[in-house]
Amino acid sequence: MPEQPMELDQEMKAVLDAVCQQQGLETREQAAEWLLRRRIRRGAQGLTGRGRALYEVKRGNQ
Numbered sequence: 001m002p003e004q005p006m007e008l009d010q011e012m013k014a015v016l017d018a019v020c021q022q023q024g025l026e027t028r029e030q031a032a033e034w035l036l037r038r039r040i041r042r043g044a045q046g047l048t049g050r051g052r053a054l055y056e057v058k059r060g061n062q
Helices: 009-025 028-047
Strands: none
Touching: 009 028
């Protein structure tokens, strides 16, 4: 995958450093990838409705 350079401000660096500490990651790049993957997983979960109960729809006589 091609690399996309990003300019980070102090706040973003602090967030990535915090993620590194919490998740036991070594670099800010790993932290950014972890956050991106997490967002993609949560988005997919929202689209698929995972975690929601599914019920059969009963149709009347037609």
